[in-house]
Amino acid sequence: MDVRLINISALQHFAFCQRQCALIHLEQVWQENYLTAHGRQLHERVDNGEPETRKGVRFERGVVVTAPQIGLTGKLDLLEHHKLSRQFVPVEYKRGKPKASDIDKVQLCAQALCIEEMLAVEVSNGALWYWQIRKRIDIKLDNQLRTRTKSLITQVQQLFANVKTPSPVKGKHCKACSLVDICQPDVTNNDGSSGYITALFNTDVE
Numbered sequence: 001m002d003v004r005l006i007n008i009s010a011l012q013h014f015a016f017c018q019r020q021c022a023l024i025h026l027e028q029v030w031q032e033n034y035l036t037a038h039g040r041q042l043h044e045r046v047d048n049g050e051p052e053t054r055k056g057v058r059f060e061r062g063v064v065v066t067a068p069q070i071g072l073t074g075k076l077d078l079l080e081h082h083k084l085s086r087q088f089v090p091v092e093y094k095r096g097k098p099k100a101s102d103i104d105k106v107q108l109c110a111q112a113l114c115i116e117e118m119l120a121v122e123v124s125n126g127a128l129w130y131w132q133i134r135k136r137i138d139i140k141l142d143n144q145l146r147t148r149t150k151s152l153i154t155q156v157q158q159l160f161a162n163v164k165t166p167s168p169v170k171g172k173h174c175k176a177c178s179l180v181d182i183c184q185p186d187v188t189n190n191d192g193s194s195g196y197i198t199a200l201f202n203t204d205v206e
């Protein structure tokens with residue numbers, strides 16, 4: 001399998017919709033809606049802060065990570081270095097509130113795996129900060145979460161190695177998808193335009 005570095009954000013996109021993940025990361029298609037715009041503004045505010053040290057904790061923002069062994073690259077919103085305990089704690093900012101799925105934790109765990117590879121340390125905890133409820137939730141990065149994260153990384157690598165954008169699977173998630181106008185799941189699913197969409201995106205429609 002041809003393995004390339006995948007962006008940590010691809011894990012979230014893959015869990016949301018495999019087609020959306022392929023459109024964004026394989027075909028570089030991007031379109032913003034109010035959800036993505038709000039999320040981007042939040043991350044820009046967080047990422048642009050200056051590094052600082054308070055009460056024995058160093059706060060580094062917008063930390064770029066590259067970890068070839070695990071196969072990931074990306075940018076952390078915030079990395080805390082607790083000097084006394086020598087702990088590194090990634091903190092990810094989210095615009096919404098905690099989700100039913102574990103995907104936010106998976107993204108955080110992927111960040112931790114990168115830090116572990118780059119700094120040769122163990123990262124046992126991270127935190128998710130949710131803008132909508134203004135709350136920080138500490139997350140234990142246990143073996144179960146690590147296994148799930150590595151499994152998702154492998155699945156995304158396989159998707160990218162196939163170099164093939166999956167057909168749309170229309171669902172409730174399409175309403176929140178910023179690419180719905182480009183993907184056109186109704187058209188692609190229900191009429192003869194699938195050939196046009198296929199040609200447009202160089203996709204396979206089964």
Ligand code: SF4
Pocket residue numbers: 016017018019020023167168169170171173174177178179180183184185
């Ligand atoms: S519109 Fe639906 S099927 Fe198409 S990329 Fe978005 S979530 Fe996936």
